[in-house]
Structures are given as C-alpha cells and as structure tokens.
Amino acid sequence: MPKLIIDNIEVEVPAGTTVLEAAKKVGIVIPHFCYHPALGSVGACRLCAMKFLEGPVKGIQMSCMVPAQDGMVVSTTDDEAAKMRSLVIEWLMTNHPHDCPVCDEGGECLLQDFTVAGGHGIRRYRGKKRTFLNQCLGDYIEHEMNRCIECYRCVRFYQEFAGGSDLGVMGSAARVYFGRFEDGALASPFSGNLVDICPTGVYTDKTARFRARYWDYDMAPSVCPHCSLGCNTIPAARYRELLKTMARRNDAVNGWFICDRGRFSNSPVNDPERPRHPMIEGREAGWDEAFDALLFRIGELCELHGEGSLAVVGSGRLALEGSALLPQLAGLLGAGFLCYFTDDGAGDRTATAVSLLNTDNAASMADVRASDCIAIVDCDLLEEGPMMLLAVRQAWRNGAPVLLVGEHSPLEQAKAASIEAVQISFLEEAPLGLFENPVVICGTKNSSPAAIEKLARAEARVACLLPGPNAFGAALLAREHGGTSLAAAVATGKVKGIVAVEADIPVELLEGVALVAAFDWLPTEVVKKADIVLPTTAWTEMDGTFVNNEGRAQRFRKVMTPGLPIKGLPERYHASADKPAPFHPPRVHRKEPPGGDLRPAWRVIMDLIERLGGEKTEEPLSGKLEALRDLDPEGEGVRIWEIDG
Amino acid sequence: MPLLTDTKALLLGFWTTWKHIFRRPVTIEYPDEKRVPYPRFRARIVLTRDPDGGERCVACYLCSAACPVDCISMQAAETDNGRRFAAWFRINFSRCIFCGLCAEACPTMAIQMTPDYEICKREIMDLVYEKEDLLISGCGKDPEYNFYRHAGIGVVNRRGGNPDEEPPVDPRSLMP
Ligand code: SF4
Ligand code: SF4
Ligand code: SF4
Ligand code: SF4
Ligand code: FES
Numbered sequence: 001m002p003k004l005i006i007d008n009i010e011v012e013v014p015a016g017t018t019v020l021e022a023a024k025k026v027g028i029v030i031p032h033f034c035y036h037p038a039l040g041s042v043g044a045c046r047l048c049a050m051k052f053l054e055g056p057v058k059g060i061q062m063s064c065m066v067p068a069q070d071g072m073v074v075s076t077t078d079d080e081a082a083k084m085r086s087l088v089i090e091w092l093m094t095n096h097p098h099d100c101p102v103c104d105e106g107g108e109c110l111l112q113d114f115t116v117a118g119g120h121g122i123r124r125y126r127g128k129k130r131t132f133l134n135q136c137l138g139d140y141i142e143h144e145m146n147r148c149i150e151c152y153r154c155v156r157f158y159q160e161f162a163g164g165s166d167l168g169v170m171g172s173a174a175r176v177y178f179g180r181f182e183d184g185a186l187a188s189p190f191s192g193n194l195v196d197i198c199p200t201g202v203y204t205d206k207t208a209r210f211r212a213r214y215w216d217y218d219m220a221p222s223v224c225p226h227c228s229l230g231c232n233t234i235p236a237a238r239y240r241e242l243l244k245t246m247a248r249r250n251d252a253v254n255g256w257f258i259c260d261r262g263r264f265s266n267s268p269v270n271d272p273e274r275p276r277h278p279m280i281e282g283r284e285a286g287w288d289e290a291f292d293a294l295l296f297r298i299g300e301l302c303e304l305h306g307e308g309s310l311a312v313v314g315s316g317r318l319a320l321e322g323s324a325l326l327p328q329l330a331g332l333l334g335a336g337f338l339c340y341f342t343d344d345g346a347g348d349r350t351a352t353a354v355s356l357l358n359t360d361n362a363a364s365m366a367d368v369r370a371s372d373c374i375a376i377v378d379c380d381l382l383e384e385g386p387m388m389l390l391a392v393r394q395a396w397r398n399g400a401p402v403l404l405v406g407e408h409s410p411l412e413q414a415k416a417a418s419i420e421a422v423q424i425s426f427l428e429e430a431p432l433g434l435f436e437n438p439v440v441i442c443g444t445k446n447s448s449p450a451a452i453e454k455l456a457r458a459e460a461r462v463a464c465l466l467p468g469p470n471a472f473g474a475a476l477l478a479r480e481h482g483g484t485s486l487a488a489a490v491a492t493g494k495v496k497g498i499v500a501v502e503a504d505i506p507v508e509l510l511e512g513v514a515l516v517a518a519f520d521w522l523p524t525e526v527v528k529k530a531d532i533v534l535p536t537t538a539w540t541e542m543d544g545t546f547v548n549n550e551g552r553a554q555r556f557r558k559v560m561t562p563g564l565p566i567k568g569l570p571e572r573y574h575a576s577a578d579k580p581a582p583f584h585p586p587r588v589h590r591k592e593p594p595g596g597d598l599r600p601a602w603r604v605i606m607d608l609i610e611r612l613g614g615e616k617t618e619e620p621l622s623g624k625l626e627a628l629r630d631l632d633p634e635g636e637g638v639r640i641w642e643i644d645g
Numbered sequence: 646m647p648l649l650t651d652t653k654a655l656l657l658g659f660w661t662t663w664k665h666i667f668r669r670p671v672t673i674e675y676p677d678e679k680r681v682p683y684p685r686f687r688a689r690i691v692l693t694r695d696p697d698g699g700e701r702c703v704a705c706y707l708c709s710a711a712c713p714v715d716c717i718s719m720q721a722a723e724t725d726n727g728r729r730f731a732a733w734f735r736i737n738f739s740r741c742i743f744c745g746l747c748a749e750a751c752p753t754m755a756i757q758m759t760p761d762y763e764i765c766k767r768e769i770m771d772l773v774y775e776k777e778d779l780l781i782s783g784c785g786k787d788p789e790y791n792f793y794r795h796a797g798i799g800v801v802n803r804r805g806g807n808p809d810e811e812p813p814v815d816p817r818s819l820m821p
Contacts, residue, residue: 099796
C-alpha cells in the first residue's frame with residue numbers, strides 16, 4: 001500500500017488509488033468534475049490540479065490521473081496549483097448562462113460549489129456566450145444544454161456504465177453537444193441517473209420541475225420499495241408532497257445508482273385517492289370507533305362461522321415491523337389462517353428461494369458486479385429487479401459471459417443494457433464449474449419451485465429476485481409461524497373474514513367473504529371493497545425495515561410528515577370552504593396536517609393487540625429480530641444470518 | 646474634593662435642562678403629523694415587476710433561504726412558455742424583522758423594501774400577506790432590470806437572442 005504526504009498529512013491508500021481520492025480520504029476535497037468514483041478518471045476537465053513536490057512525478061499534475069505512489073509529497077494549497085484551478089474554473093464558466101435562479105440544480109449543484117471552492121467569483125470575460133437548442137428527452141428528464149461544461153460524465157455513464165445507445169456526444173470545437181440524435185424519450189432504464197451524475201443542471205428531474213430547493217427538502221436515508229433489491233435512496237419531499245427520489249450510495253447493494261422505476265415512482269404517495277381516515281362501511285370515523293367496530297364485527301363473525309374463520313394477511317411489501325407482529329395479532333384474534341402471500345405459487349417459490357439461500361451462497365449485487373460468469377434463469381430482470389441488470393453489465397464489461405437460461409429469460413433485457421448474452425435452454429448446459437465466481441440469478445415470477453431448488457446444486461452463488469421489498473422477511477416469518485397462502489386458505493372454504501394488512505388481494509378471493517378489513521396506504525381494490533379501512537403510512541412517512549432479496553435487513557427513516565399535499569388541497573381545508581380553493585396554503589391554524597392522522601401498519605397492529613389484552617410495547621421487533629432495532633440506516637445493512645449467531 | 650465636583654455636576658445638569666426649555670420640540674405628533682423616511686428605509690416589502698410589466702419574481706427560494714426568521718414561503722411554478730414564477734408567495738409580517746436580507750439576496754430585484762412603516766394590525770392573520778397583497782405594478786428600484794434578458798434560457802428573447810449571447814450553434818456542423 002503506497003504511503004504519501006498530502007498537505008503535510010501522511011496517508012496510506014490501496015495501490016491504484018488516485019491522489020485525488022487519497023486526498024478525499026483525509027478530508028481534502030479538491031474541485032473536480034470529470035472524475036467520478038463509479039466512472040473513473042479521464043482528465044478532461046483539468047480542474048483537479050495539485051502540485052507534486054517530491055516523488056516520481058513533479059510539478060502541477062491532474063490529481064485524478066496520478067495513482068498514489070510511495071514517497072510522493074503533494075501540496076493542494078500551493079499558489080501555482082490554486083491559481084491554475086481558479087483559471088480553469090473561470091474558463092469553464094465563460095459560456096455558462098446566468099440562470100441559477102431558474103435552474104433546478106441550484107442549491108445542489110456541483111458547479112456552483114466548485115466555482116466558489118475553485119476561487120472564481122467575478123466574471124472578467126466580456127465575449128458573447130455560445131448557446132444551444134435543447135431537446136425533449138421524454139417525460140422524466142429536462143434538458144438545458146447551455147449549462148454544459150463538457151465533463152463527459154453523462155455519456156460515460158450512459159454508454160459505458162449503463163449500456164445505453166441513444167445518448168451521445170456530437171459536434172466539434174466549441175459546439176460539443178450532449179444529447180440524442182433527435183428529440184425523443186431516453187431508452188435506457190437507468191436514464192434517471194443522468195440527473196444525479198451531471199454536475200450541472202443540464203439534466204434535471206422533470207417530474208419535480210420547479211418544485212423546491214435542496215435546502216427545503218424533507219430528506220432521510222430510505223430504501224426503494226419498488227422491487228426486492230432494496231436499493232438505497234434519498235426521497236425528497238416538500239409541503240407534504242413526495243417530489244423526487246435520488247440514489248444513495250451503498251457499495252454492497254446498488255452502488256451509486258438506482259433504476260428509473262425506483263426514481264420516478266413517487267406519485268402513489270401523493271395520490272389524492274389514498275385512504276386518509278379510518279372508514280366504517282364507507283363512512284369516515286375516528287380511530288377508536290373503527291377499532292371497536294372491527295373487533296365487534298370479528299366477534300360477530302366468530303360467533304356465526306365459528307373460531308378460525310378469519311384470515312390475517314400480510315404481504316411482501318409490508319415492512320418487517322408489521323410482518324413480525326402479525327402472528328401475535330392472528331393469535332389474539334383467534335384467526336384460523338396466517339398468510340404472508342396471497343397466491344400459492346409466489347408463496348411457494350419465495351419460500352423455496354429463501355430456504356435455499358444462506359450466508360455463503362446468497363449473492364449480493366456487489367457479488368454480481370464482481371462475478372466472472374452469470375446465468376440468468378427464467379427471469380426478466382427489467383421487470384423483477386432492474387438494478388440487477390446494471391450489476392450484470394458491470395460484470396460483463398469485465399469479461400464475464402452472460403447466459404440467459406430458459407424460455408422466461410427474454411433477450412430484450414440484455415439488449416437494454418447492450419450486453420451480448422448467450423441463450424441456452426437448461427442451467428445444466430452452463431459451464432459454471434469452469435469459473436471462480438459464477439453467480440446464478442433466478443426470478444420467482446415465472447420459474448417453478450423445483451427449478452429454484454435445483455439452484456442449490458449449481459456450483460455457483462445464487463441471487464433470487466422476490467415479489468416485494470420485504471418478501472424475504474415475509475417468507476422467513478411464514479416459515480417460522482406456519483403461514484399458508486391466502487389462496488390455499490380460501491380453497492378450504494373456511495375463510496369468512498379477511499384482515500388484509502398492506503396486502504394486494506385479487507377480487508376473486510374476496511368473493512363470499514363476509515368481512516373484509518384493510519389496513520393500507522394505497523387505494524387498492526381491497527381498500528375499495530373493504531368494510532373497515534384503517535389508513536397506514538407510506539414507507540416515506542415512517543421508520544421501518546425491509547429485508548431484501550439476499551436477506552439483507554435495511555432500515556429506512558421517516559422522510560416526511562403524512563398529510564394531504566398543500567398543492568391541490570381541497571376547499572374544505574381552506575378558510576372559506578364554499579369558495580374555490582385559492583393558490584396559497586390555507587389561512588387557518590391547525591394542530592395536525594389535514595389527512596395526516598395515519599399510523600404505520602405496525603402501530604395499527606400494536607394498537608389492536610393492546611385492545612385485545614396483549615402486551616403493548618414501543619418496539620415491534622422482538623425475539624431474534626431484536627438485534628435489528630439499532631440498525632444503522634446509513635450503513636450497509638445486516639444479513640439476516642449474521643444476527644442468528 | 647467631592648463637594649465641589651458634585652455641585653458642579655448638579656449645576657451642569659440644571660443648566661442643560663434650562664437650555665432645552667427654549668428649544669423647539671423634536672417629538673412629532675404621530676399620527677397627525679407623519680415623517681417621510683429616506684427611500685432606502687427598510688419597511689413593508691413589495692414584489693415588483695420588470696420594465697415589460699412581467700412579474701420579476703422567479704420563485705427561486707433565495708429570499709426565503711436568506712430570511713433569518715423564516716417568514717417567507719412560496720411555491721414555484723412554470724408558465725407554458727417556460728417562465729418560472731411564484732404560484733403563491735407569502736410573507737408573514739408578524740415575524741419579519743425588516744432586516745432587508747431578502748432584498749439583498751434577490752437575484753432578480755423582485756423583492757424590495759419600501760419606506761411604508763405603517764403596518765400595525767389588530768388581527769394577526771392580517772399581517773400574513775399573500776402574493777396579491779405584495780405584488781405592485783411598478784419596477785421600484787432598478788427600473789431597467791429584466792432578469793430574463795440576461796438569463797440564457799429563452800423566455801423573453803428567443804434562445805441565444807440576449808445581447809451577450811451568440812445564436813444557437815449547429816452541433817452537426819463540421820466547420821472548425
Ligand atoms: S451534460 Fe452534464 S454530465 Fe454531460 S458533459 Fe455536460 S456537464 Fe458533463
Ligand atoms: S432495482 Fe428495484 S429496488 Fe432498485 S431502484 Fe429499481 S425498483 Fe428500486
Ligand atoms: S426583511 Fe429580513 S426578516 Fe423580513 S422577510 Fe426579509 S429577510 Fe425576512
Ligand atoms: S429571491 Fe427574488 S426572485 Fe427569488 S423568490 Fe425571492 S423575490 Fe422571488
Ligand atoms: S477531475 Fe481531474 S481532470 Fe477532471
């Protein structure tokens with residue numbers, strides 16, 4: 001490990017680390033644009049100058065291009081280096097428009113920060129600025145080319161890292177243009193990362209256009225709930241509206257990026273249709289009244305149809321806290337069935353996958369990126385876990401062959417990330433034994449439990465994609481507490497009442513059921529049909545835990561206060577309820593935000609447990625899961641097997 | 646000698662008082678009589694318009710960020726031609742300390758302090774001003790300035806049409 005001295009501080013870094021990174025390690029951040037840890041160095045922006053005083057190279061150098069070596073003595077504060085940086089940033093700014101006030105990047109803009117840090121303040125250049133025409137890049141990304149500083153990060157990410165082919169660089173001299181050949185939506189399923197990766201405001205999130213500034217966001221470390229991979233995110237909200245989602249770095253899981261589904265699926269949280277009040281037979285009620293009604297109706301049901309005619313249903317999207325309390329609730333209610341999955345197949349396949357995985361063979365996305373041969377078995381990654389495809393591409397870029405196994409692994413997914421994949425029919429044909437670090441990726445949507453079981457015999461590590469962000473946790477609990485699937489329970493003909501906790505149940509299964517109670521935050525079909533509705537909080541409105549597809553428990557934090565967004569607040573919450581709602585927020589004082597009387601699902605279950613005479617606690621995770629109480633939301637998460645021992 | 650200095654101090658005091666009996670009073674009989682402050686006096690805040698009559702404020706949130714008592718709030722929105730403006734803009738004058746930091750932060754000269762200091766109200770909600778209460782029809786100070794004639798985003802002038810800009814380039818051109 002080379003040892004060097006930067007600004008009189010001795011630092012030791014792994015071989016191959018650039019001097020720029022080595023300086024970062026001791027807290028010295030030198031302005032830089034073209035270098036990005038995920039994309040590497042190209043030395044294009046010329047901003048990261050440092051002066052090398054001793055060692056193998058001397059003089060002013062681009063620190064992102066020089067690997068740290070023994071005996072180097074480097075100064076970042078040297079006058080010559082500082083002057084160079086200030087001149088470089090000055091000329092990078094010569095064409096930059098005067099539009100920070102109307103730019104969505106303002107406040108979270110690397111160019112703003114590094115212009116100031118680089119020591120440039122007052123414009124001296126009096127020439128005219130070059131301008132470009134913008135393109136329409138679809139519904140999600142706004143393009144404003146005048147702001148470009150030609151760092152090439154976008155094309156390097158889009159083409160090299162993500163394998164997209166419809167965004168590139170055109171032109172020569174001062175006309176270098178980053179965009180598509182013609183107007184049109186970006187095709188890559190990872191295009192949203194351009195918003196994060198561009199150091200200026202060329203690409204901004206169109207869905208959050210002109211809505212807020214960085215310093216006003218409600219933000220917290222969170223976990224994406226839109227598939228089982230559990231990518232780390234930072235959702236940003238303002239005025240009780242979830243505006244956008246940014247990627248959060250976690251090297252063991254998603255790395256630096258997230259997929260477009262995870263980034264742009266914010267609208268359900270702001271849906272005006274969301275259940276906002278407890279409802280009894282379609283009528284708004286208070287919490288106590290709704291609890292009483294629910295318990296009364298359940299009592300009636302048991303009298304009429306006998307004990308055990310009730311099913312308590314969880315799901316793969318219900319956070320671990322709620323899932324872990326379900327068995328206790330089912331016990332106290334005298335429910336005959338505890339279900340974590342609705343349909344037979346998904347439950348079985350998830351259960352098989354979960355029992356197959358263990359601490360040695362479960363592959364994380366980091367393992368996939370480092371793998372030297374990948375087989376994708378009966379799985380469309382674009383549907384079941386898009387970021388896994390980006391991980392596969394990184395392995396492929398390093399030379400790993402990619403095999404698509406079985407009829408349910410479409411070639412389109414490989415094409416979407418420009419991976420050259422080979423299609424084969426059976427996993428047995430894959431020469432996994434020839435490689436050191438092979439990984440088999442398997443879906444649970446279209447494969448059979450038998451096929452999943454076979455993976456245990458493949459000489460490779462396994463990554464299974466599961467139905468839901470906490471499907472792993474749900475399957476573990478189902479195994480421990482003897483859960484069945486709702487379809488199987490209904491097939492016995494005994495189910496006369498259903499308590500659905502954030503569960504999506506097909507309408508057919510609700511037929512002939514006398515009592516349906518739904519605890520949910522989404523306006524699902526079950527909620528619309530339910531006799532009693534108890535509104536819960538979305539994942540951004542509560543603290544919780546998801547166990548991702550490789551058994552990694554990750555904590556997400558409360559991002560925002562629940563309540564109806566100020567934008568579009570109905571008349572009834574304004575000062576004069578009979579006039580059309582004004583543009584501005586209400587001119588009345590309130591203790592609680594309107595429509596904000598929601599409770600996290602686990603809290604609703606706990607309140608019920610308390611009413612039924614169970615022990616009330618503030619800690620939903622108990623027993624073996626107690627070890628997860630102090631999970632660090634900004635850490636890498638904890639594999640479920642690590643807490644067992 | 647304390648006796649001597651004490652007597653001197655006492656007499657000096659009486660003398661000063663005596664002198665003032667013959668001076669003109671400085672107290673103003675407000676509200677019958679009103680003083681006109683200097684134009685730079687910092688009191689009631691307004692939102693001004695640019696010389697072309699458009700709203701100057703682009704809802705950039707800089708004034709609300711600068712405000713030390715957090716009494717400004719707003720929501721930005723966009724018109725069909727890409728102009729950014731404030732859908733609503735609220736200043737809570739019951740909290741404002743008239744420090745002028747908002748006006749100093751404003752990049753478009755939209756928010757300005759006026760010398761109108763008479764803003765006492767009996768009802769506290771009457772001190773919460775909405776955009777319609779704040780927006781005036783004139784330019785206030787800096788009557789020449791129109792932000793959109795300098796920002797290169799093509800709202801008032803077409804893209805590349807501001808005085809300090811070249812017309813848009815053709816990236817497909819191979820000319821040197
Ligand atoms: S568009 Fe952004 S990321 Fe791409 S070169 Fe320009 S400044 Fe860099
Ligand atoms: S891959 Fe899945 S978890 Fe990751 S960002 Fe996309 S939808 Fe969310
Ligand atoms: S004058 Fe000062 S306190 Fe009043 S709104 Fe402006 S910044 Fe805030
Ligand atoms: S600083 Fe000026 S332009 Fe920006 S929001 Fe405030 S008044 Fe409007
Ligand atoms: S970061 Fe080193 S040259 Fe751009």
